[in-house]
Amino acid sequence: MVMACSALPGGARAVARCDALGGPPYSDMEGGLYRAYLTPAHGAALAALTDWMSQAGMTVRLDPAANLIGRYEGRDPHAPALLIGSHIDSVRDAGRYDGPLGILLGIEAVDALHRAGRQMPFPIEVIAFGDEEGSRFPAAMLTSRAVAGTLDPAALDVADGDGVTLAEALAAFDHQADAYLAARRPASSTLAYLEAHIEQGPVLEARGLAVGTVTGIAAQLRLSAMVMGQANHAGTTTMALRRDAMTGAAQMMLAIETIAREDASDLVATVGRVEALPGAANVIPGEVRFTIDIRSGDATRRDRAAQAILVALEAIASARGLTLTMEQVHDLPASPCDRALMALMDDALVATGQPPFRLVSGAGHDAMVMASLCPTAMLFIRCRGGISHNPAEQVEPADVEIAHRAMLGFIDRLGETFVAA
Numbered sequence: 253m254v255m256a257c258s259a260l261p262g263g264a265r266a267v268a269r270c271d272a273l274g275g276p277p278y279s280d281m282e283g284g285l286y287r288a289y290l291t292p293a294h295g296a297a298l299a300a301l302t303d304w305m306s307q308a309g310m311t312v313r314l315d316p317a318a319n320l321i322g323r324y325e326g327r328d329p330h331a332p333a334l335l336i337g338s339h340i341d342s343v344r345d346a347g348r349y350d351g352p353l354g355i356l357l358g359i360e361a362v363d364a365l366h367r368a369g370r371q372m373p374f375p376i377e378v379i380a381f382g383d384e385e386g387s388r389f390p391a392a393m394l395t396s397r398a399v400a401g402t403l404d405p406a407a408l409d410v411a412d413g414d415g416v417t418l419a420e421a422l423a424a425f426d427h428q429a430d431a432y433l434a435a436r437r438p439a440s441s442t443l444a445y446l447e448a449h450i451e452q453g454p455v456l457e458a459r460g461l462a463v464g465t466v467t468g469i470a471a472q473l474r475l476s477a478m479v480m481g482q483a484n485h486a487g488t489t490t491m492a493l494r495r496d497a498m499t500g501a502a503q504m505m506l507a508i509e510t511i512a513r514e515d516a517s518d519l520v521a522t523v524g525r526v527e528a529l530p531g532a533a534n535v536i537p538g539e540v541r542f543t544i545d546i547r548s549g550d551a552t553r554r555d556r557a558a559q560a561i562l563v564a565l566e567a568i569a570s571a572r573g574l575t576l577t578m579e580q581v582h583d584l585p586a587s588p589c590d591r592a593l594m595a596l597m598d599d600a601l602v603a604t605g606q607p608p609f610r611l612v613s614g615a616g617h618d619a620m621v622m623a624s625l626c627p628t629a630m631l632f633i634r635c636r637g638g639i640s641h642n643p644a645e646q647v648e649p650a651d652v653e654i655a656h657r658a659m660l661g662f663i664d665r666l667g668e669t670f671v672a673a
């Protein structure tokens with residue numbers, strides 16, 4: 253269970269707590285970390301976070317979308333709150349820091365204020381979002397979209413790979429599906445959103461920097477493709493007579509890669525998940541489903557690539573006698589961080605002895621959804637080799653300590669501007 257790490261400094265304790273959450277009972281898979289939304293591992297992780305939030309002086313509640321929220325009162329309880337958070341869910345066979353580190357650093361920030369007997373002019377709420385990765389249901393950032401009020405109720409009509417609907421998963425978590433949208437926060441209750449996250453890329457390491465201020469997050473489009481051919485006997489159906497959904501899908505995937513490579517900008521396109529049916533060695537696949545994730549800092553460029561991909565895939569399907577169905581899973585616009593908050597973060601970095609450095613995020617974050625509710629700020633922390641979405645994900649406690657101090661400096665500066673306002 254959770255190790256005792258109360259004697260560690262804030263940054264090191266945040267890392268140790270992420271490590272403690274990296275195995276059973278906080279994972280749904282044997283021998284690795286997979287913590288999906290509304291699973292027993294999610295529940296166990298929320299129990300640990302509840303303890304840590306309570307010890308840091310917060311009152312804790314679970315909102316209707318199963319986001320865990322710890323609140324630390326400010327001098328004016330009616331003032332809009334500073335939200336600090338990230339996600340507690342993970343990809344399959346994940347690293348330990350993508351998501352939890354931002355939550356744990358929020359808890360450390362509040363803990364430092366609490367131990368010093370300090371209150372800010374505004375309340376602080378630390379939020380552990382339940383679904384950012386979209387690793388269980390065919391939808392992502394469900395829970396921050398619920399909080400920001402941008403969730404289309406139709407998005408709730410989803411089922412996981414085992415056919416368990418979101419409503420059933422919520423019921424198993426003692427939650428009512430029909431209250432989900434009540435997680436929405438009024439904009440008037442929210443001052444700003446701050447998220448610390450490992451960089452998940454190589455830029456900070458290449459520059460020899462521990463931390464950096466994020467300028468914005470690339471636009472994302474996620475699609476799901478279904479290719480239908482004809483399942484048939486692998487021994488008797490001649491090559492000329494096949495309508496093989498798998499070889500058609502393979503050709504489509506290469507076309508996606510070619511279109512993204514030829515763009516030669518920041519545009520990236522990924523097929524990350526493939527499912528072939530019926531999935532037997534002696535049957536020609538009759539149905540293949542795969543995901544397509546397309547990103548760029550420039551939404552027009554991203555959409556142009558998506559259109560080119562659609563045209564290419566349709567041409568491949570038609571040449572092979574296959575049927576192609578494409579469905580949009582989500583469309584998130586590029587999301588710039590708030591300029592004034594970036595300046596506060598730069599100042600806070602300088603005060604910790606770091607050079608100010610700004611970088612863009614190719615990875616998606618809850619901050620890009622929260623930007624429709626309030627001004628957002630993000631702090632990136634160097635990760636070893638730029639590796640993420642992989643058990644080899646690693647951060648240095650010393651870097652996280654710098655991030656911890658920078659976050660406290662940011663909160664102080666926000667307090668000063670808030671009083672002046």
Ligand code: GLV
Binds near residue numbers: 616617
């Ligand atoms: C989340 O990690 C994403 O960038 O998809």
Ligand code: MN
Binds near residue numbers: 343350385641
């Ligand atoms: Mn991730």
Ligand code: MN
Binds near residue numbers: 351384449617
């Ligand atoms: Mn993340």
